[in-house]
Amino acid sequence: MSEEIRNCTIIGSGPAGYTAAIYAARAGLKPLLYTGKEPGGQLMITTEVENYPGYPDGRTGPEMMEDFKKQAERFDTEIVGEMITKVDFSGPVHILTSETGTEIKTHTTIISTGASAKWLGLESEKRLMNVGVSACAVCDGFFFRGQDVAVVGAGDTAAEEATYLAKLCPNVHMLVRRDEMRASKIMQKRVLNTSNITVHWNTETVEVLGKEGVEGVKVINNKTQKESVIDVTGFFVAIGHKPNTQIFDGWLDMDDAGYLITKPDSTKTKVDGVFASGDAQDNVYRQAVTAAGTGCMAALDAERYLAAKEII
Ligand code: NDP
Numbered sequence: 103m104s105e106e107i108r109n110c111t112i113i114g115s116g117p118a119g120y121t122a123a124i125y126a127a128r129a130g131l132k133p134l135l136y137t138g139k140e141p142g143g144q145l146m147i148t149t150e151v152e153n154y155p156g157y158p159d160g161r162t163g164p165e166m167m168e169d170f171k172k173q174a175e176r177f178d179t180e181i182v183g184e185m186i187t188k189v190d191f192s193g194p195v196h197i198l199t200s201e202t203g204t205e206i207k208t209h210t211t212i213i214s215t216g217a218s219a220k221w222l223g224l225e226s227e228k229r230l231m232n233v234g235v236s237a238c239a240v241c242d243g244f245f246f247r248g249q250d251v252a253v254v255g256a257g258d259t260a261a262e263e264a265t266y267l268a269k270l271c272p273n274v275h276m277l278v279r280r281d282e283m284r285a286s287k288i289m290q291k292r293v294l295n296t297s298n299i300t301v302h303w304n305t306e307t308v309e310v311l312g313k314e315g316v317e318g319v320k321v322i323n324n325k326t327q328k329e330s331v332i333d334v335t336g337f338f339v340a341i342g343h344k345p346n347t348q349i350f351d352g353w354l355d356m357d358d359a360g361y362l363i364t365k366p367d368s369t370k371t372k373v374d375g376v377f378a379s380g381d382a383q384d385n386v387y388r389q390a391v392t393a394a395g396t397g398c399m400a401a402l403d404a405e406r407y408l409a410a411k412e413i414i
Contacts, residue, residue: 107195107207108134109414110404113186114214114346116143117390118380120170121397122212122404127177129405131414134180134208136200138346141183142167143216144381145390148241149232154390166390191353191373209413210375210404213362214397215346217381217388221339222254226310234316235337239263240389242336243270251336252277252319254307260340261289264299267338274299275332277321279306302332310337345382354378361385369400377403 110126112119115137126133140146148163157166175181188199189211198206219237221227227235236242239253243263247270253263256278268274276293281303283290293299304325311318311331318331345360354371355363362378364370369377379400380393408414 105207107209108132109208109408110134110210110212110401111136111196111198111206111208112212112214113198114138114143114216114380114382115141115171115181116145116167116214116216116380116393117170118216118382118393118397118400119143119212119214120167120174121394122214122379122401123174123179123181123397124170124177125398125401126212126404127174127179129401131401131405131408132178132180133212133401134182134206135174136186136198137181137183138215139185140216140218142171144219144238148238150245151241151390152244153240187349189349189353191376194374196375209411210377210407212369212397212400212404213347213350213371213376213378213382214380214393214400215382216393217343217345217361217385219339220342220344222307222341224307224309226312227307227337227339230310230312230316230337233314234312234335235310235339237339239266239338239340242338243267246271246336248272249335250333251275251338252332252334253338253340255340255342256280256283256285257340257342258285258289259342261285261293263338263340265289265292265296267336268296268298271336272298275319275334276301277305277307277319278303279324280304281325343381343385343388345385347382357385359385369396369403375404375407377407 109131112135145163152160190197250273308320362383377400379396
């Protein structure tokens with residue numbers, strides 16, 4: 103193990119991680135950033151990003167993350183393209199272990215490991231990703247205005263996505279696998295009271311149809327076993343997200359779904375010097391701009407922590 107103790111190590115390379123790096127680097131902390139196995143995070147599977155302020159003409163998700171990375175590097179962030187697979191938060195100096203066995207000692211750790219959208223696991227869903235298949239209506243819905251779309255899922259996210267899309271699309275088909283929704287009563291009411299949303303109960307997706315883009319979805323009614331095709335050009339999967347927080351199990355407080363719990367109005371976790379930002383601790387807003395905001399907060403919290411301990 104290297105004897106050097108880093109001031110600040112950031113785990114994750116989405117908008118939260120890179121923003122934390124920009125702030126930490128400009129504060130002179132010389133941050134070390136481990137990108138994880140999906141460098142750039144969820145924006146790497148997004149096409150055009152049009153709702154991030156400062157990009158009036160939009161930017162693709164991967165281009166935007168390249169911009170974030172360049173900005174972090176410009177201010178002296180050391181970036182390592184590996185995953186952190188183990189943490190030890192038992193002492194004031196944290197010990198992080200990478201996938202290749204490198205051990206990093208650090209005074210502060212900023213967690214920006216994000217969340218991953220859950221997918222149905224169909225071959226056609228994977229093949230048509232970004233050309234009609236999406237996991238984010240707020241990100242991609244605009245590209246489907248004037249077109250008919252389907253939303254899979256029956257939780258609050260699916261209900262929210264369906265009502266959002268109903269403002270842009272003539273017909274929204276919601277595919278619900280049971281005969282009831284999991285979403286909160288108010289969200290269900292909103293869905294059922296929106297005239298251009300059709301709820302297909304007991305309905306599962308067999309296949310997303312299309313070669314270059316989505317041309318329809320083949321579904322099956324799991325009560326009658328009757329198959330049918332719904333004509334749509336957009337297919338939104340909203341069956342939940344999974345925060346990438348498994349390695350912190352036992353060290354940090356999490357909610358039932360695994361989202362990290364931070365102290366009110368801060369990014370502090372229950373462990374001194376460990377800060378959580380981005381989608382790993384936010385299951386409500388989940389936007390690039392909100393993740394960047396909490397990444398900034400985490401870097402400021404880390405800097406203040408180091409100053410209070412007279413480490414910097
Ligand atoms: P949830 O886990 O609550 O719901 C997932 C939904 O997807 C369920 O209806 C589930 O069906 C369905 N589903 C899962 N797998 C499949 C599959 N293979 N095929 C078809 N359907 C499937 O996730 P959400 O993202 O909706 O919500 C996560 C949390 O975030 C919740 O606590 C929610 O309340 C909260 N949230 C709050 C919001 C708000 O307050 N504005 C907005 C968005 C989320 P089944 O019901 O049959 O299991």
